[in-house]
Amino acid sequence: MLKIQRIAARQSLQTVRMASSLADYAQYKTLNVTQPVEYVVHVEMNRPDKLNALNTEMWKDLGVCFQQLHEDAECRSVVLSGAGRLFSSGIDLSDLMAVGSVAMGDGDVSRKAFKLHRTIKNYQDWFTDIEKCRKPVIAAVHGACVGGGVDMVTAADVRLCSQDAFFQVKEVDIGLAADEGTLQRLPKVIGSRSLVNELCLTARRLGSQKALQCGLVSRVLSDRQVLLAAAISLAATIAQKSPVAVQSTKQNLIFSRDHTVQDGLDHMVAWNAAMLQSEDIMKAATASMDRKAPPADFAKL
Template sequence: MTFLFRTSFRKQGLLIPVLNAVRGMSTGSPTPPFTTLSISRPADTITHVEFCRPEKRNAMNKAFWSEMVDCFNQIAEDKECRVVVFSGAGKIFTAGIDLMDMAGDIMQPEGDDTARISWNLRQIIVKYQESFSVIEKCPKPVIVAIHGACIGGGVDLITASDIRLCTQDAWFQVKEVDIGLAADVGTLQRLPKVIGNRSLVNELALTARKMYADEAKSCGLVSRVFPDKETMMAGALEMAGEIASRSPVAVQGTKINLIFSRDHSVQESLNYMATWNMSMLQTHDLMKSAQAAMEKKSLKDIIFSKL
């Protein structure tokens, strides 16, 4: 797969300063064939996916849900990409679902009777769930960078990501009860496992109150808070570069096993890990990494084969 709008950039050697690379990450418009997403390459092994509907506060319309699946399925197969950074264009990360655009699917599903209407509505819900599950299924780590508001579906999206960063002005809201429904595309399933505090999750989901950056950091929803978006994007890019410099066998295996262990017992996860590494330990990357450590070389100087 070849994405458009690629730029080149070297970490630590810095042919182009990090901030200059950050300023070039936003194209200002979607990347064809997508209509809601802009795809760029701030570095050879890093893919930047930007939610690009700033004039609609990045509200999630019908096209967005299918384009997310197409985009991340392509990324999963892209041997060049080792890490993904996801962000939102414009003033906020996302206002959540685009109610005007989605009303037909949700309020008037097809069907002649209750059974058929319910069957079709279930298929729609499962389809929308996949739009964020595809982030979790993608073997490449996904760093999500949040600024301003992250409402409703935005919380579903970020809880499916691997690493969450935000700006000091960011705030989060599980908004669904305010519009008459229970969040149904991932928040109620993933948020309790992300922050590990059932009481807080229940409070957020049942009251739809806003959570601001400092509380998000203290409860574990995000791991870092930055003063502004530009600094955050630079931090996300630097972190992505650190991850991308490691063995892709090790990195992708780590993500897959972390997710497996979240949903299984310790013993089941240990068994899965043993089966995983009985083949993955035979990689040349292990010897290369060990040799670099013994010679006190940076992993950024080691060339790992594509995966």
């Protein structure tokens, strides 16, 4: 009886901690942030009536939210999705018109350029916060993923999609070059530079099966419900592992992507000179040797 009471007390305390952690995310008007299982946070873009079009408020909410997740010890992996009929229709055209009015308005060219520079840089940084977040981010894409949506998911670590999903680098159709990360990250995600160039120069749609074939996504699921279940299950698997190992792996994968092999190896030597001293190694090794033992319980990071 005492053991049952202790288990119940631990579960009650965990529920309180989860509720307290989630209360910190209630500030975001354009996002719905939940915790479907322990240490997994689900960030859902929540403008379904606007097809999750990216306005400035949502863009900023995403950046600040992922900065917060970066530091949140109750989070070890993240699922990013969109509410309603589709993932995201891209930039909100009303916001695009507001930016365009600065360019077309009267005034000194240099001063307008400085103002636009700040705006574009803010948008870029808010998406880069997804990539910089120490916790692995799994993008779950259903329906359309257009324009800014593609910029966003290329900053994620893993991409899954539903059968009805398609991806479209739409910017050339509205008279501009994609400036929030697609032209920089997509060539490193897809193996074919020719295909990247074609998609970006023509704005044609890339369907789910083609996205799987070229490596933009790693799995195609039947529908949104199955997609979210698969994304949360994957995030839960990651969250069960050592946060030291997972977060170190993410950071070094990104470092090695942007550096030579030797630079990556040298960086790994310096990194693991510290991380090999982690208590998590002994816990993981012990759990691996005894298959009947419960999974290792790793301390928060």
